[in-house]
Amino acid sequence: MDVSIIIVNWNSAAFVRKCVSSVGEHTRGLSVEIVVLDSGSFDGCGEMLAREFPHVRFIQSDKNLGFARGNNVAARQATGRFLIFLNPDTELRGPAVSKLFEAAASLPKAGVLGARLLNSDGTLQTSCLQNFPTIANQILDADLLRKWFPRSRLWGTAPLYAEVSAPVEVEGISGACLMTPRTLFEQVGGFNEEYFMYYEDMDYCLKVHKAGWKSYYAPAAVVVHHGGQSSGGEHSKFSSVMMAESGWRFFRTQRSPVQAAMFRACLAAKAASRTCALALFCLFAPSESRRKRARSALGKWTSVLRWAFGGEKETADLR
Numbered sequence: 001m002d003v004s005i006i007i008v009n010w011n012s013a014a015f016v017r018k019c020v021s022s023v024g025e026h027t028r029g030l031s032v033e034i035v036v037l038d039s040g041s042f043d044g045c046g047e048m049l050a051r052e053f054p055h056v057r058f059i060q061s062d063k064n065l066g067f068a069r070g071n072n073v074a075a076r077q078a079t080g081r082f083l084i085f086l087n088p089d090t091e092l093r094g095p096a097v098s099k100l101f102e103a104a105a106s107l108p109k110a111g112v113l114g115a116r117l118l119n120s121d122g123t124l125q126t127s128c129l130q131n132f133p134t135i136a137n138q139i140l141d142a143d144l145l146r147k148w149f150p151r152s153r154l155w156g157t158a159p160l161y162a163e164v165s166a167p168v169e170v171e172g173i174s175g176a177c178l179m180t181p182r183t184l185f186e187q188v189g190g191f192n193e194e195y196f197m198y199y200e201d202m203d204y205c206l207k208v209h210k211a212g213w214k215s216y217y218a219p220a221a222v223v224v225h226h227g228g229q230s231s232g233g234e235h236s237k238f239s240s241v242m243m244a245e246s247g248w249r250f251f252r253t254q255r256s257p258v259q260a261a262m263f264r265a266c267l268a269a270k271a272a273s274r275t276c277a278l279a280l281f282c283l284f285a286p287s288e289s290r291r292k293r294a295r296s297a298l299g300k301w302t303s304v305l306r307w308a309f310g311g312e313k314e315t316a317d318l319r
Contacts, residue, residue: 002031002095004080004182008070009038012088013045015226020053022092028228030098033057037074040064067175068191068200075158075190082184087176089226093118099221100179103167111213112180114173115221116160122158125225129217130172131156132206133199133250135259138264169217171209175201177223183233184213194253197239197274199246206254250296268308274301 005023009016038045039057049056059074069218073087082104084097096115104110117128126146131137137154151158159168178201188207191200205215227319244267252260285291 001033001080003027003033003082003101003179004075004078005032005034005084005085005086005097006071006074006078007034007086007088008065008067008074009036009041009043009045010044010064011164013043014037014047014190015089016045017048017052018091019086019088020049020056023024023046023086023097023140024053026092027097029207030101031080032097033078035074035077036183037061037065037070039066039070048179049310053069060310062285064248066196068195068197068246069193072190072193075185081182083182084177084179087225090176091224091226093222093224096177096221096223100218103216103218104179104181107167107214107216109213110181110216111184111208112173112178112215113175113218113221114170114179114215115223116217116219117174117176117223117225120224120226122224125227125240126150126155126157126160127168128174128176128225129155129157129160130174130202132171132209133202133247135251135262138247138263139270159219165220167218170215170217172202172205173215173217174225175204176225176227177221178204180204180208184208184211187211192253194249195243195246195274197246198243199250203250203254237299240300241303241307264308268305271301271308275305 006015009021016036017202023032023034034056036045036049038061039059040063046058046060051057057077061070061073061076065073075083083103084100100113100115104113114128117125119125131154140154146155151161156171159170188211195203201268208215248260248264249264275298278294278301281294282291282298285294
């Protein structure tokens with residue numbers, strides 16, 4: 001078996017149907033198996049797959065395992081030389097799997113490979129590449145700064161704007177589409193299950209890097225990532241707090257307790273400033289639609305601020 005494609009579903013059966021269909025359409029010539037795990041959502045995904053894609057191996061979990069643990073459970077059922085972890089809300093465009101497979105076979109010490117991710121409207125999704133998290137690039141991360149300085153070393157996204165078709169060595173690959181040798185995945189212990197969602201991909205890439213392997217961006221492999229659908233669409237309070245907590249876990253696990261404390265303190269300051277600014281904007285916004293968006297963002301940053309002072313209790317309350 002050349003490739004095992006692993007998909008963890010949570011309330012995304014309609015997206016899984018499109019994802020699996022695209023895999024069947026664009027992987028001719030390779031021996032490919034698909035393993036789908038439903039992480040306790042019981043949304044009819046298993047029944048749909050049995051009816052429309054009976055060749056897919058389906059695993060039903062009785063509870064929400066989170067991204068890292070869910071993928072680890074599914075990976076233990078895989079037999080392919082390479083594993084490709086796909087978000088359920090992704091669709092292959094052309095021979096993406098073949099391009100990743102060819103790159104993996106030809107590149108030295110290729111431990112992780114990632115595709116060029118596109119948004120639903122065809123625009124570039126810059127989150128497909130990331131540098132390893134630092135206090136600076138996490139606290140300064142903002143859409144406006146990324147727009148002004150897209151090639152900054154802070155983000156690690158410069159290869160996205162280079163006119164190249166050959167694979168490029170990078171630091172971090174998004175877990176929305178991540179390929180890795182199965183033996184290496186097992187060697188480094190898979191995804192760290194301390195992460196419920198977010199940062200487990202950066203943690204894995206860093207573990208692979210420390211083990212002497214490399215990560216590559218393969219621009220010839222193209223995947224559409226509809227983005228955010230599995231976690232409830234536009235930033236929810238839960239996803240915002242999980243992002244904060246997982247960032248703290250990354251610094252605690254891969255850096256030091258001191259850097260983890262610094263991250264929490266800096267994020268608290270960032271959340272406090274955003275909360276104050278948004279509260280003022282809600283009072284003086286020129287239209288109801290803009291006030292509504294501001295209130296939504298205010299709820300997000302207020303939750304992050306509470307997490308910075310309340311830690312895991314805030315996450316438990318939101319769950």
